[in-house]
Amino acid sequence: MTAQPELARIAFADLARHGDRPAVYTPDGVLSYRELASLVDHVAARLGTGRRLVVLAARNDLDSLVGYLAALSAGHPLLLAPADKPDALASLMDAYDPDVLLRPGDGGGIPLLEERRRGTRHELHPELALLLSTSGSTGSPKLVRLSQANLTANAEAIAEYLHIGPEDRAATTLPLHYCYGLSVINSHLVRGAGLVLTDLSVVDPCFWDLFRERRATSFAAVPYTFDLLERVGFAGKDLPHLRYVTQAGGRLAPEKVRFWAETGQRRGWDLFVMYGATEATARMAYLPPDLAVDHPESIGVPVPGGTFRIEPVEDLADGELVYTGPNVMLGYAEQPADLALGREIHELRTGDLARQHPNGLYQVAGRRSRFVKIVGLRVDLGQVEKIFAEMGITAAAAGSDDGLVVAVEGDHDGGMLAKTLAGAIGLPRAAVVIHPVEALPRLATGKVDYPAVLLLAVGAASAAPAPAPAAAAARTAAPAGAAEGPAPAGPAAAGTDIRRIFMDALECSSVADGDTFVSLDGDSLSYVAVSVRLEQVLGQLPPDWHLIPVQELERRRKPKRRRIVSFLETSIVVRAAAIVCIVATHVELFMFQTAHLLFAVAGYNFARFQLAEARRPRLRRQLRGAARIVVPSVAFIALAYLLTDHYTVANIFLLNAMVGPQEVTTQWHFWFVELLVYILLAMAALMAVPWVDRWERRAPFAFALGLVAIALLARYDIVDPGLPKPPPVFWIFALGWALARARTHLHRLTVSAITLLTLPGFFNSTVREATVAAGILLLVWVPALPVPAVLRKVTGWLAAASLYIYLTHWLVYPVLLPINPVLAVAGSLVLGVGYWALCRWLPGAAAGAWARRGAALRRTPGSSAARNAS
Incomplete structure (x- = not known):
């Protein structure tokens, strides 16, 4: 057991100071800061004063929020895990052997508390406050160790550049156990602002009803969220209180940054593009919204209190981006003994290759290591290959912001392996593609050709789909001499197409007349995949197609027509x-x-x-x-x-x-x-x-x-x-x-x-x-x-x-x-x-000329710029 930390440093855990201001908005009611503080104090008292390692199986509900704040306010180091991924939770429990497990209860604000022992068997460093999986990923056993000062510094910095005030209300569009989602909660609580607590998806009309009803002023989005927003017609929604939208969790294509920034300008809200990592308690940089249209490729400037430097990398034009600030983690933990460690690092080497433009803005040009971010989760490609090696399968993993592609040697069931891998690393099933191959593609040097692995997905997407088993069987059973031709283009054919789309994308063995995308457990990634394919069959989809029964979708099939009128x-x-x-x-x-x-x-x-x-x-x-x-x-x-x-x-x-x-x-x-x-x-x-x-x-x-x-x-x-x-x-x-x-x-x-x-x-x-x-x-x-x-x-x-x-x-x-x-x-x-x-x-041409002139000066031997850079 270790000494109690200085709890006052976690500013957002001091709830009572905001009195009767609204703190949490739910579909059922409103909870004031005073009422929230009372619930937190009650759970904190049950946790006790002796510091213990606590695991919270979190979801976006009041029980989880209260459990999170109670552990922090009582000084117990807290490990956050997803409540909806039992395998990931079990893995963390086995690896770190926590003293207490908190789970969501009946939604009344009191989480279920499972005390595994009276005291603790761990040595816990006095500064240790929070443990998070790296960038939300469960594909690596490594955890990030964060201190009370880390949490407060990042919450204050975010609140400052977003200008969060007591009148703001953020909708919880991201999971609480994910550092980005958690930063939304912390930055609003530190300013006495409100949280519209929900686990609804942005594709659900009920989410937008709640958003309007509770007068939400902001929400957070990862790159894939914007695909969903486009499909539900977000640009045309009347959201009178929306003040800004934030984007992080991976790179958003510059053309999309410009599109959404311009949309926000027209509709009266700001787009904040942000850059960060769990190792920096979420946030390292942000792009001021008035610069997003003209500089959509940029990550912006460091958050208040932080600084960047670019360290040269041999044989590369761009250097590695290194961040320094009060939100830099204490270090990593890979085993329980690491929880006793104090600060091991003072600056964060991001692994990103970057450059700084003359206007002061930073731009990320690529990565040094084999990590990719998919739907906001960082996936260790080496860990993916290790998972298959443990199953006795030789594999090569590659990926991009769009998804994970794995080539496996041998005759394997790709669908089953994809489902297993998605569950093991915490990705949606639709983000994982498995390709059985006779041998892994290799370069002349014998090394795995990872670009060729990535191209396997492109080849599969452009190939014609295989015939459905029923259709193949029908052709096999056709009498001799019968002519083969296209299937009839009537309603029956449309129905087969629609049901096959659902079965393929959602891995269903059958689809009933009354099934909907939501009832078949569709997620945010499969939403886009299904909708794109449905549009080929149905034409323009209704906004609420994901809630419409399959049978009704079959009746709505219309011939596709080229649009001659658009709306501005x-x-x-x-x-x-x-x-x-x-x-x-x-x-x-x-x-x-x-x-x-x-x-x-x-x-x-x-x-x-x-x-x-x-x-x-x-x-x-x-x-x-x-x-x-x-x-x-x-x-x-x-x-x-x-x-x-x-x-x-x-x-x-x-x-x-x-x-x-x-x-x-x-x-x-x-x-x-x-x-x-x-x-x-x-x-x-x-x-x-x-x-x-x-x-x-x-x-x-x-x-x-x-x-x-x-x-x-x-x-x-x-x-x-x-x-x-x-x-x-x-x-x-x-x-x-x-x-x-x-x-x-x-x-x-x-x-x-x-x-x-x-x-x-x-x-x-x-x-x-x-x-x-x-x-x-x-x-x-x-x-x-x-x-x-x-x-x-x-x-x-x-x-x-x-x-x-x-x-x-x-x-x-x-x-x-x-x-x-x-x-x-x-x-x-x-x-x-x-x-x-x-x-x-x-302006862009002038900035480019200035940058080229600066680069030329830096390359000139003996120049002052060259001396300063050395």
């Missing part, structure tokens, strides 16, 4: 249509004046994208957003000033609206950009005021209506805004802000009523007022609009480039108009999109 978010379509109308109006091809509608869109997007973070990071983000408008505008207007005599120096510095002439001249061409910049800067300054920030967060819709009311004073000439010419436009911007904050039917009716009451008479043009009103009402009531599939990309380009088209068209259309007005409009749109593309390309 309304604000995107409105922006694209508005800029086309602006150019066409100036060319006088047709008259639909829509510039003011873009102010409503700007306010709508400002409220969705610029108000989610804490005050200081939000101010930086708002100023960066304004800079993205100012820099390309100033650059182009300066060029226009040099090429023409239409503009003045005041135009270059966006000051014409303040000092320009009263009469309308060419100097007023850029009035829209100037007023938009003024508004954005004024709003950034306003929201930097602490009490204003608090008011907006507490009552977002009421705050927006207050802005509309104040702005209407200028609309009705009660207050003079002091600008020489343009009519007041801030009230339209504020109206867009209000519609972004409209969460209920009554809110939307209110915004609609204000629109219809205040627009008439503003322009002295009924058509113009009706056009702007129609655009605003579309934003209020219609979340997405149909667009011909062939125009989907073009619409997106026009919307994204609307500012650039507005800037450039003043110089383009006068040149082309004498030739043809349609050509003038088209040319203006194309040149504007081109300028937008150029502005997007230039």
Whole structure:
């Protein structure tokens, strides 16, 4: 027995200090911090004060949460294991012989306690608090030893960069026994935030019902989660309280990072891409969400309190990433005697090859060792081969983020071996593929050719599926002379296809009419595999297909058709249509004046994208957003000033609206950009005021209506805004802000009523007022609009480039108009999109040139850079 540790260092275990704040939300009720603390104290008292080794068979329920916190608060070193994997639990029990076993009970918050001995037979180091399998994997006997200081430091760091506050509520989408899932719990408890405790999958509609009902503000995801989210239509879900989504547990492809980051920008939430390992108590780096679109390949910057260095690796361009910080583990444990050890390491060699870019961001380029991460679990490929060796089978294991591929020599039952291996290492069955081969593929040197092993899965996927046994038997029994041909394409054939898909993917011997994907124990990986194959048979699947009986799916079979219409978010379509109308109006091809509608869109997007973070990071983000408008505008207007005599120096510095002439001249061409910049800067300054920030967060819709009311004073000439010419436009911007904050039917009716009451008479043009009103009402009531599939990309380009088209068209259309007005409009749109593309390309090109210059300097003998690197 060892001395009691200093428990105060586990900050998130001090629950009572948060009083009656809501701590845990379940489908059945809400538990306050005071009530949670009472349950924890009760279980802690049963565990006793003498330190013992405790194993918790955990799942995402109140009993497990209370057991976890009770062990930590009482100072007992805790080993977490999955409750739903009895083989893994038994293996840990045999290896470490714990003194106490905690299991989930009836869900009332009191776990079942099995006391295996009164005291302890282990020597436990005073700092030891938690034992976790490496990165959630049970494929290796090695455990990570974490201290009280590790847990607190990482929880505080995560809470800091995610800006977690008492009003936040995280849904538990990941297992408690997995370090990523556990970090969500710790980081919220340390700030007195709430947990929406559930074991429901994101593919279950009940999860999203609970998410909305409990007003959850975040959830965590591993790469495969995003495939599931795409299939359930997450991008279109109305989740008014969602603030951010985090991603870790393996590399998410850069194109997917960019897609989901852009989706979050449109829908009003942030994507935090994160990097870490169990050895660092979960988290080492994060990518600030405002950088995700432009740098989707990056892991970002170190978490608060941590630092990186890159150690050169012989014969490799990239070095090994080494992390230092207060969250670095004490060391590993491979046997009970190791539990007495103290700190053995002070920095973590990640095994990842990395580089640092000139902008300070880090990028992982590959791995040094033979570990792969699959659905967030790190799998030791050497351990996999050892498992087969113990069975007397020669095997070679390879893998990627997509799954594990094992080649085995000899005539074996691949399905049975895959099922056995999946259970042994804790992976979903659908993530494991076994290939019996006559001999393992080898290189000329005699070493195993692991890339060839990995390609076995590719070959199998591209090969035609083998005929079903019943079909083969039918052909064998066919009378002589009978013609062979395709099976009839009627309902019976469809049914056979659908049932065979379920049987193959879920390893079922039979599928009954009433069976569903869920009732057949489908998991997150098999969900994607089954849905992809079902789409080939059924066409587009309903969102809840996994809950629909097989018999009903068979009745829904429809011939596949090429989609001719797709849907885009309304604000995107409105922006694209508005800029086309602006150019066409100036060319006088047709008259639909829509510039003011873009102010409503700007306010709508400002409220969705610029108000989610804490005050200081939000101010930086708002100023960066304004800079993205100012820099390309100033650059182009300066060029226009040099090429023409239409503009003045005041135009270059966006000051014409303040000092320009009263009469309308060419100097007023850029009035829209100037007023938009003024508004954005004024709003950034306003929201930097602490009490204003608090008011907006507490009552977002009421705050927006207050802005509309104040702005209407200028609309009705009660207050003079002091600008020489343009009519007041801030009230339209504020109206867009209000519609972004409209969460209920009554809110939307209110915004609609204000629109219809205040627009008439503003322009002295009924058509113009009706056009702007129609655009605003579309934003209020219609979340997405149909667009011909062939125009989907073009619409997106026009919307994204609307500012650039507005800037450039003043110089383009006068040149082309004498030739043809349609050509003038088209040319203006194309040149504007081109300028937008150029502005997007230039920062990356400049950063790449800077990086190449830095690399060249480092390679130059005798240079200062080379000396500093040595």
